[in-house]
Amino acid sequence: MSAxxxxxxxLLMAVATVLAGLDAVIVRSLAGQVHPLMIGFFRAVFGLIxxxxxxxxxxxxxxxxxxGMHVLRAGLKLASLVALFVAYAHAPLADATALNFTMxxxxxxxxxIFLREPVLAGRVLAVLVGxxxxxxxxxxxxxxxDPWLLFALAGAVLTAAIQLILRRMAQRDTTDRLVAWNLxxxxxLGLLAALPVWVTPTPDQIALLALQGVLGAVNMTLITRAxxxxxxxxxxxxxxxxLPVVAILAYLFFGEIxxxxxxxxxxxxxxxxxxxxxxxxxxQSRSRGHDD
Numbered sequence: 001m002s003a004x005x006x007x008x009x010x011l012l013m014a015v016a017t018v019l020a021g022l023d024a025v026i027v028r029s030l031a032g033q034v035h036p037l038m039i040g041f042f043r044a045v046f047g048l049i050x051x052x053x054x055x056x057x058x059x060x061x062x063x064x065x066x067x068g069m070h071v072l073r074a075g076l077k078l079a080s081l082v083a084l085f086v087a088y089a090h091a092p093l094a095d096a097t098a099l100n101f102t103m104x105x106x107x108x109x110x111x112x113i114f115l116r117e118p119v120l121a122g123r124v125l126a127v128l129v130g131x132x133x134x135x136x137x138x139x140x141x142x143x144x145x146d147p148w149l150l151f152a153l154a155g156a157v158l159t160a161a162i163q164l165i166l167r168r169m170a171q172r173d174t175t176d177r178l179v180a181w182n183l184x185x186x187x188x189l190g191l192l193a194a195l196p197v198w199v200t201p202t203p204d205q206i207a208l209l210a211l212q213g214v215l216g217a218v219n220m221t222l223i224t225r226a227x228x229x230x231x232x233x234x235x236x237x238x239x240x241x242x243l244p245v246v247a248i249l250a251y252l253f254f255g256e257i258x259x260x261x262x263x264x265x266x267x268x269x270x271x272x273x274x275x276x277x278x279x280x281x282x283x284q285s286r287s288r289g290h291d292d
């Protein structure tokens with residue numbers, strides 16, 4: 001890995017974190033005006049429009065060995081986005097962002113339960129540390145408990161389920177087709193979900209929804225390119241830059257000040273995710289050593 005590529009990958013990840021923060025700001029700006037189900041639909045529509053030229057030129061959709069699995073994954077993706085949008089609309093943005101980082105913790109639990117992966121002591125510790133971080137932010141039973149934050153957790157759980165499905169699908173399908181089928185499937189599913197609450201957005205709202213869709217597509221592209229240039233173990237921790245970025249934007253746009261519990265809980269969750277990643281790398285290196 002050259003230093004230039006590594007530096008460019010870091011830059012792409014940094015830009016992606018800013019775009020993700022702006023995404024959260026747009027959702028909060030639309031709160032109370034556009035239903036989260038409609039935001040999910042328009043996110044899928046404008047995201048699809050943004051990548052449609054690439055899909056037409058590069059992706060052979062008919063070659064995919066899956067059909068129903070694409071629809072299932074798209075449905076889970078839509079549900080995870082809507083859950084996160086609900087959290088962004090009603091809960092402190094920094095808290096919702098910090099809880100969204102718990103996805104690797106739930107992914108580890110899902111791998112134990114559904115894929116029968118071995119339960120390693122280091123990962124058990126990481127999961128326990130992660131739940132401690134969740135408790136610090138949510139403060140269950142305390143007067144400051146915010147039930148809207150449970151939607152951020154639900155979004156993380158659903159995203160973990162998507163990753164488990166992708167592990168199976170990626171064995172027989174290409175990344176390009178997986179991305180393309182996901183976007184194509186989300187549009188009709190999003191429309192069906194949005195019809196019962198449909199209220200035609202104003203031109204200003206359409207402009208914000210279009211911007212959000214484009215930001216989402218660009219964000220996905222930047223992250224994909226970054227991970228193609230550098231190791232995932234090096235780049236993954238950079239995703240936590242989203243927390244200070246979102247905290248700054250939440251203060252600038254809405255006057256929200258992140259509590260000490262947000263930073264402490266976020267740091268604990270960050271440590272747990274690093275433990276999960278570290279144990280994964282140790283297991284892989286040990287496996288290679290046995291193979292040798």
